[in-house]
Every structure is written in C-alpha cells, then in structure tokens.
Amino acid sequence: MPTLSKPFISLLSFLLLFPAVSLSLNVSVSTAQPSAAFSISPSFLSFSIEQDRWTDWVGTTSRNQIFFNTLDNLIQITGEPPHIRIGANSEDHTDFSDSVKFSEAIFPAVTSTVPYPEATNITVGDGFYEAAQFLPPNTHVTWGLNLGQNNLTAAVLEAKSLAKAFSSPSIKSAGIILDAIEIGNEVDLYSNNGLRPKSYTSTQYVKEWTTFATNVTAAISSFPISPKFWGGAFAGSSHSTSGFSPQAIFAEGVLSSSAGALISTISEHRYSGSFCSGSGGLLQDLMTKSTIRSNLTQFSPDVAATQAKGLDFVLGETNSYSCHGAPGVSNTAGAALWTLDYLLFASQLGILRVFFHEGIGFKYNLIQPLTLTRSILDGTPLSTPLPPHIQPQYYAAIIAGEAIGNSGNTHVTELDINNARVSGYAFYEGKTLARVVLINSQAFFTTTTTPRTSTHIDLNLSGTNAPTTMTVKRLSVPHADDTTGLTWGGQTYETSNARVSGTLQVTKVAVTSGVDIQETEVVMLTF
Numbered sequence: 001m002p003t004l005s006k007p008f009i010s011l012l013s014f015l016l017l018f019p020a021v022s023l024s025l026n027v028s029v030s031t032a033q034p035s036a037a038f039s040i041s042p043s044f045l046s047f048s049i050e051q052d053r054w055t056d057w058v059g060t061t062s063r064n065q066i067f068f069n070t071l072d073n074l075i076q077i078t079g080e081p082p083h084i085r086i087g088a089n090s091e092d093h094t095d096f097s098d099s100v101k102f103s104e105a106i107f108p109a110v111t112s113t114v115p116y117p118e119a120t121n122i123t124v125g126d127g128f129y130e131a132a133q134f135l136p137p138n139t140h141v142t143w144g145l146n147l148g149q150n151n152l153t154a155a156v157l158e159a160k161s162l163a164k165a166f167s168s169p170s171i172k173s174a175g176i177i178l179d180a181i182e183i184g185n186e187v188d189l190y191s192n193n194g195l196r197p198k199s200y201t202s203t204q205y206v207k208e209w210t211t212f213a214t215n216v217t218a219a220i221s222s223f224p225i226s227p228k229f230w231g232g233a234f235a236g237s238s239h240s241t242s243g244f245s246p247q248a249i250f251a252e253g254v255l256s257s258s259a260g261a262l263i264s265t266i267s268e269h270r271y272s273g274s275f276c277s278g279s280g281g282l283l284q285d286l287m288t289k290s291t292i293r294s295n296l297t298q299f300s301p302d303v304a305a306t307q308a309k310g311l312d313f314v315l316g317e318t319n320s321y322s323c324h325g326a327p328g329v330s331n332t333a334g335a336a337l338w339t340l341d342y343l344l345f346a347s348q349l350g351i352l353r354v355f356f357h358e359g360i361g362f363k364y365n366l367i368q369p370l371t372l373t374r375s376i377l378d379g380t381p382l383s384t385p386l387p388p389h390i391q392p393q394y395y396a397a398i399i400a401g402e403a404i405g406n407s408g409n410t411h412v413t414e415l416d417i418n419n420a421r422v423s424g425y426a427f428y429e430g431k432t433l434a435r436v437v438l439i440n441s442q443a444f445f446t447t448t449t450t451p452r453t454s455t456h457i458d459l460n461l462s463g464t465n466a467p468t469t470m471t472v473k474r475l476s477v478p479h480a481d482d483t484t485g486l487t488w489g490g491q492t493y494e495t496s497n498a499r500v501s502g503t504l505q506v507t508k509v510a511v512t513s514g515v516d517i518q519e520t521e522v523v524m525l526t527f
Ligand SMILES: *[C@@H]1O[C@H](CO)[C@@H](O)[C@H](O)[C@H]1NC(C)=O
Pocket: 024, 025, 026, 458
C-alpha cells in the first residue's frame, strides 16, 4: 500500500468529516404502476376555511377575484376545484339570525402572538351561506354547524339556511355541491375549553351528535339536496376504543341511527405541534422526513378502522403549527417543502383528502386573500398595506397539482430512498410512469455559512419501455427561511392577481444523466 502524504490524509479526513460536496443516491423507479400504489384525487390538496371571516375569503355581493384566481390556477392544472370545508373553531361560536345579512362578529383584542384572532361570537344570516355562489363552479363543500354551544335551535336554523342556499339557482346552476355537514369542531377539546364539563366523554358526544344530526336531517329534508355527514373532526385521537377516536364512536354506535347511516367520512385534525414563536431549528424539524412520517403514520389504525366501515378518511383540518402558525417558520419557503412532503406522504396512508386550514392573516396560509394592515408575525401596524397574495406553501399546491395531473386516474407511490433528507414519489397515469417528484428537505438558511450542497440522484428505471429522456422542472428557493422569491420552473405566482407570470424554464436531459437536487429544493421529472 503506497504511503499517503500528510496533506492528502488531512484533505481526506476533511472530506469524510464534512461531506459538503456531493452525495450520490440510486433510486429505483418502476415504469409500470406497482400494485401498492395509491389512487390520488386531483383535489387531494383541499382547503379548510375559518368561518368567522368566510365572506372576506369568498366575497359578499361579488366574488373575491384573488381567492377565485388562486383556486382557478389549481383547476386549470388538475381539472377539478379543491374541496372547501368551512367552519372550524368558529363554527362552535356561530349563531343564526334572520336579521343579519351576511355576518356580524365580535373579535377579541389583537396580541403579538395572535395578530389575527378568531371571533368569539359570530351571528350569520342567509347571505353568509349564499356567498358560496362565488366559489369556482363545481366546487364541493363541507360546512360545519354549531354543537359547541349545545343549542339545537341555532344548529337547525343554520342547517335550514345552508340547505336553502345550496338549493338556490345561483349555487345549483354553478354545480356547487354541499357534499357534507359537520356538526361540532374538535369536540375532544370541549372539556378543556369550557364548552362542556370536565367529565365530557365520547359516549356523550355520540348521543348529542345523534340528536343534532337527526334534527338537522329532518330540517333539511324538504330541500332538493342530500348532503352526507362528516363525523369526528377530532383534534387528536386515542386510536383506541377509550377516549375520542373513530374506533370509540363506532363502538358507541354513531353509525347506527338513521342520521348516523348518513356519515360518509371520518375527519381528523393534525398540527405538528403548538409553537407561538419560531426558530430555524423548528423550521428544520418541520421539514424533516422522519417527523413528517411520524406525525402521519399514527393515523393508520384510524384509517383502517374507518375503511373497515366502508367510509372515507380525511384530514379535515391540518397545517404546520397551531397558534395559526409559528412566525418565521410556517410562513416560509421551508414550509412549502413540508407541505409537499406531508401531503404526498398522507396519500400513502389511504387518506382521501388533506384540507389545509386557512384564516385571514394566519401565518400558515397558502393564500392571503385580503389586504392586510398589520403584520401576520407580531400584529404591528404595517407602514403600507399588504395587498392580497399567495404565501410560499401555495407552490406546494401547484406542484402537487402538476404531479397528479388532470387524468383523473393517477396513482402514486413513495420511492424507497435511503436518505434522511431526500424523499420522492412516482406518479402513474393509466398504469404508466408519468412523473417523479423529489424533495430535498435539508434547510438552507440565510444564516447558513457552509456552501449549499447538492445530492446527485441516479434513476434506475426498471420495466418495459423505460423512457430515455426526461424533463426537469425545479422549485427554486433562495433560502428555507425566505418568505418570497420562490419560482417554479422559472415562473412566479407572487403577482398582484395571483396568476402565474414569467417564462417557463425546464430542461430536457437523458435519464442516464440523473439529476442534482440542492438543499431546500424540489425537482419534478416528467417522462
Ligand atoms: C449506484 O448504482 C451504480 C450501478 O450499479 C453503482 O456503480 C453505484 O455504486 C451505486 N451508487 C450508490 C451510491 O449506491
């Protein structure tokens, strides 16, 4: 063995200690759809809207064009509008009054941790539900009714107004459909938030839900619509028959009544944690492949129990961190990579749809549909108002939409990538490999002082008719902690009307060349 010079040895140990240059990975991709691939809906990424400011999202007497454009961008890509769930925390603080035109809400004081608080009290009238006419044509809607205040009259009045709106010509002729009604939001938290006594159990919830659902069903029976119910909407799950979970309420007979037989879907909610202040470490945790997986795999028993009853399972409300998002984390480009990996991994668990929660001025929004006059980060007044705009996570919706495509017959499978930072998914149309999405979730910050590394991926396409060329499209992210300046294939959605702008930039390469993916980057390969 030749002796190595001292400088060479120190260079060698430097490279071993700091492999900053380039890592190489082999990734096998079957050209034929594997039997384990999951069907994925064009509306797999959907939205949940905090209802206290619903009309600020959609419009009252005319549509909010920016919100419409953000949804229409997705429709143009996937051929189908995202589903919209309206309700959430404020659904349990909503009353109905004939004398209110749209809605009247009472808001608590603004604080630096909660710059855009939710209304403590909201009263709605017919116009509130009729405003759904300003959604894109053919949108499917789920709407929440108040169970929290335990006032059956209020819930029934809301249901009648809701049914009247969705039976009206303006909504019906647009093909906008009330898929389902939710009754009560996060009932498992009622014993802590004062809506019920400390001793409140899932057994009592099932009893109350059944009463409300029975009356609601009767109240809307004269209208020419037939919505189903979403059950659950739990903030957390015991994953067992004790405590709040799908398993528990099934065992307690929630499906047994005639109203219960109308439950089509079980919904659960998930936030990766609750942090009211952000940090770089927190952003990297959010983006990390293993924590994304452990946040979602816990739902597997609940999905299985739900599917065993022949029902669908959705994440009916989710986003990064509760507290409306952590500042400097939830509103950043890194959160866009989290959104994409989280969303696509959810598809591998049999989850039908993932509803990202949004509220006016919330930090974790994909969309800010209204001009804001105070900071979403700390509530301080803005020297110039911030016009409506998309936030970085919106790019994840666009990328997922392009990966799923508009065939209506797409399947997706996670690729086996032996690396803690790189994840990947293969998309099949008509059983044939169509696209691959790769995500490098190593956070590259504005404060990172080491060079930005890149990982080389060699693709091993196995199967017949393996393509020999591919088109490479990149999500360019200056830094994980940036809040603007992203581009997807060279194009931006950070425009005044939220429509795409700029010239499409993609490259065509031989499959045998493989592809490099930088820290904090997404690459889509089209075959
Ligand atoms: C990738 O596969 C090639 C061809 O079999 C092999 O030479 C190479 O060592 C592999 N690289 C890695 C990082 O596994």
